[in-house]
Amino acid sequence: MPKPMPKDNEMGELVPFPGAAPESVTPAPAAEVEPAGTVLDGELLTDEENAELNRRTIRHIPAQVVRVVRQHEPTVKTTRIVLAVGLTVAQGFQSWATRAWDAGTFGVYRRQIRAAEAAGDREALAEWIDRRNLAAERRHKRLLDAPKLAAGIARVLLGSLVVITLLMLVTAVVVELTDLGSFGAFFDGVLDVLRFAITTVTVVWTPFLAATPLLIGFAAWREGRKTGTVPDWALSPTKREEASVIVTPGGIAQALAHLGIPALNRALKDEWTVEFATPPVRVNNRGYTAVFSLPLGITPAMIADKRAVLARNLHRDTIEVWPTGAERAGYVDLWVADAGSGSKPAPAYPLLTAGTVDVFASVPFGVSQRGDLIAPPLVEANLVFGGLPGQGKSNAVRVVMLGAALDPLAELWVFVFAGNGDFDAYAPRLARYERGTRPEVAEAALDALHELYAEVGRREEKLAELGVKKVTRALAEKHTDLRPIVAGFSECHELFGNADFGKEAGEVAVNIVKRGRKTGVILAFDTQSSRAAAIPPALVENVAMNFCFYVKTWRNNDGFLGDGSFQAGIRATELRFNVDRGTSVATGTTDETFELLRWFYIEADDSGFDAAADVIARAMKTVHPSVATGGQPRQIAPTARNLLEDLDAVLGTDPVPVADVPALLARLAPDWAPYRTLNGKALVAQLAALGVKVPSTGNRWPVRPEDVRAALARAATADLDE
Numbered sequence: 210m211p212k213p214m215p216k217d218n219e220m221g222e223l224v225p226f227p228g229a230a231p232e233s234v235t236p237a238p239a240a241e242v243e244p245a246g247t248v249l250d251g252e253l254l255t256d257e258e259n260a261e262l263n264r265r266t267i268r269h270i271p272a273q274v275v276r277v278v279r280q281h282e283p284t285v286k287t288t289r290i291v292l293a294v295g296l297t298v299a300q301g302f303q304s305w306a307t308r309a310w311d312a313g314t315f316g317v318y319r320r321q322i323r324a325a326e327a328a329g330d331r332e333a334l335a336e337w338i339d340r341r342n343l344a345a346e347r348r349h350k351r352l353l354d355a356p357k358l359a360a361g362i363a364r365v366l367l368g369s370l371v372v373i374t375l376l377m378l379v380t381a382v383v384v385e386l387t388d389l390g391s392f393g394a395f396f397d398g399v400l401d402v403l404r405f406a407i408t409t410v411t412v413v414w415t416p417f418l419a420a421t422p423l424l425i426g427f428a429a430w431r432e433g434r435k436t437g438t439v440p441d442w443a444l445s446p447t448k449r450e451e452a453s454v455i456v457t458p459g460g461i462a463q464a465l466a467h468l469g470i471p472a473l474n475r476a477l478k479d480e481w482t483v484e485f486a487t488p489p490v491r492v493n494n495r496g497y498t499a500v501f502s503l504p505l506g507i508t509p510a511m512i513a514d515k516r517a518v519l520a521r522n523l524h525r526d527t528i529e530v531w532p533t534g535a536e537r538a539g540y541v542d543l544w545v546a547d548a549g550s551g552s553k554p555a556p557a558y559p560l561l562t563a564g565t566v567d568v569f570a571s572v573p574f575g576v577s578q579r580g581d582l583i584a585p586p587l588v589e590a591n592l593v594f595g596g597l598p599g600q601g602k603s604n605a606v607r608v609v610m611l612g613a614a615l616d617p618l619a620e621l622w623v624f625v626f627a628g629n630g631d632f633d634a635y636a637p638r639l640a641r642y643e644r645g646t647r648p649e650v651a652e653a654a655l656d657a658l659h660e661l662y663a664e665v666g667r668r669e670e671k672l673a674e675l676g677v678k679k680v681t682r683a684l685a686e687k688h689t690d691l692r693p694i695v696a697g698f699s700e701c702h703e704l705f706g707n708a709d710f711g712k713e714a715g716e717v718a719v720n721i722v723k724r725g726r727k728t729g730v731i732l733a734f735d736t737q738s739s740r741a742a743a744i745p746p747a748l749v750e751n752v753a754m755n756f757c758f759y760v761k762t763w764r765n766n767d768g769f770l771g772d773g774s775f776q777a778g779i780r781a782t783e784l785r786f787n788v789d790r791g792t793s794v795a796t797g798t799t800d801e802t803f804e805l806l807r808w809f810y811i812e813a814d815d816s817g818f819d820a821a822a823d824v825i826a827r828a829m830k831t832v833h834p835s836v837a838t839g840g841q842p843r844q845i846a847p848t849a850r851n852l853l854e855d856l857d858a859v860l861g862t863d864p865v866p867v868a869d870v871p872a873l874l875a876r877l878a879p880d881w882a883p884y885r886t887l888n889g890k891a892l893v894a895q896l897a898a899l900g901v902k903v904p905s906t907g908n909r910w911p912v913r914p915e916d917v918r919a920a921l922a923r924a925a926t927a928d929l930d931e
Contacts, residue, residue: 596758739768
């Protein structure tokens with residue numbers, strides 16, 4: 210039957226339009242009923258239309274629920290934690306599965322073989338095939354040996370059981386015979402002990418077994434944290450910030466994907482994935498080190514060129530990220546320091562108030578980017594410091610010389626080709642100290658280099674006589690003439706650029722560096738430019754330790770650190786002028802390719818204060834009495850020699866041709882310059898002046914020992930008469 214029409218004083222059911230918020234409509238009181246004839250704006254729905262409207266309203270409920278949940282912070286936080294933990298655990302299991310698959314199928318070798326094939330590198334291809342075959346042979350051998358190993362373990366267990374049983378029987382018999390107890394009581398006690406042990410194991414094992422899934426899950430979570438990444442939407446804002454600080458494989462991969470290198474972008478589109486030879490490892494709570502692969506067509510230099518972008522992608526300052534070429538071809542060695550660590554100063558100089566030094570073992574310089582103490586030995590090394598003025602070169606040389614001053618056996622020479630007083634506080638401890646821009650300072654430095662070169666020759670001769678290859682601390686303690694000599698030449702461009710002495714000084718310095726490594730003679734140079742007019746390139750190439758503070762050009766960078774350094778990512782040009790004052794890129798100080806060395810600072814100011822003064826005063830109390838100090842040089846080479854006495858020493862009983870005698874004299878006194886240039890004709894003239902005639906018998910011109918000794922006797926008699 211059709212519904213009856215409402216009466217004039219009744220209202221029909223009002224239903225909102227789709228999408229409108231439902232409202233509760235109640236009948237109006239009778240007094241407020243609209244008068245008859247008023248038209249109400251409404252619509253009567255059929256049952257089918259009402260059901261459709263309800264379905265539409267229900268479809269909007271999930272969206273409303275989501276909006277409510279999003280506004281409920283505890284629910285959001287809990288959901289994020291659950292999702293993050295779940296994803297991390299899943300990634301941990303995935304990592305284990307990948308590693309297990311690689312181990313079972315030689316996956317690492319297969320990938321390297323494919324890469325070598327793609328690159329056309331036959332040598333690498335052959336090497337990786339050999340490695341895979343060797344690994345397969347080792348695995349096959351292990352499988353063949355497995356039954357033998359199992360049988361051996363079974364024999365050991367069976368033998369142990371037999372021995373234990375026999376011991377128990379013997380013990381039981383002894384107990385029975387000595388009236389300590391009965392045979393049966395002993396075994397009852399043994400059974401009680403076994404029951405107690407089994408009960409204890411059961412009690413302990415049951416909760417451990419129950420907790421095993423949790424332990425496995427925790428291990429998978431830790432593995433996932435190391436190898437996987439959690440999407441940003443599953444992280445809280447705080448965790449997102451932490452994720453930008455903690456370096457992970459996923460973080461590095463994401464940073465590489467946004468470097469803007471076309472060849473790298475193409476490789477990523479071709480589904481290339483980065484492989485880590487060394488996953489990010491935290492070092493000394495200072496940062497992370499990692500070694501990862503590069504696709505074909507990408508070099509470490511290309512990554513180094515994008516260092517600023519890479520640092521930005523890793524949420525670091527440029528100074529805190531250093532990509533360099535790794536030992537393995539096609540890989541990058543990456544160092545990522547903790548955020549903000551690039552602005553931290555170096556620790557205080559560790560020897561400021563106490564301590565001594567052994568230049569044969571270690572001299573403290575500063576700390577590396579990893580926070581490690583850099584303290585290499587000075588002996589068998591020479592040093593070159595370069596960089597723009599005011600960036601810390603002089604302080605670095607001061608640190609090196611101050612460390613050497615604390616070795617009681619070291620003799621120190623310093624030449625400063627400027628008017629500053631950087632080493633005035635060191636003067637009491639120095640055997641030689643010259644400073645200034647006068648030509649006399651350059652001339653004194655040249656003379657010192659000649660003396661050091663002669664000393665190198667003399668020491669080589671002595672080491673040969675002693676039958677040893679190099680100066681050691683034990684030898685230096687025993688032989689006073691083998692004490693180490695450390696000579697510093699500050700602002701050396703003034704010396705090598707000198708029109709009168711520069712070329713000769715450069716040649717002698719290079720010869721000392723080439724020959725003096727094992728003789729305990731150490732040279733140190735600092736300058737502002739690596740151009741040949743400032744320092745000989747051969748000198749920079751032959752020193753063991755190179756230090757480059759901030760420079761503007763790659764030419765100066767390679768000039769101080771070695772050819773190809775800039776290309777390999779070892780770049781002092783990336784240091785910040787004045788901001789990174791006191792920090793240098795260093796090579797040769799450790800086994801690493803390079804170090805970002807933050808030098809210790811020896812405080813000094815314009816008022817005359819110098820923190821080195823107290824250290825030098827302490828060094829003066831421990832210096833060995835045989836070591837020259839106070840600017841009083843030890844006589845390295847004699848100021849004069851007696852030719853007749855030297856001839857008496859080198860000549861035997863038979864005459865020697867005059868042409869062979871200069872070589873004998875030079876071998877006797879290699880540090881005496883006149884003997885190095887002496888020839889037979891000049892020797893004949895000198896002997897004639899001393900009353901020794903060399904007869905011209907054929908072409909031999911023999912020097913007769915009896916004539917030399919007769920001349921010595923006449924000279925001695927003349928001295929007595931006087």
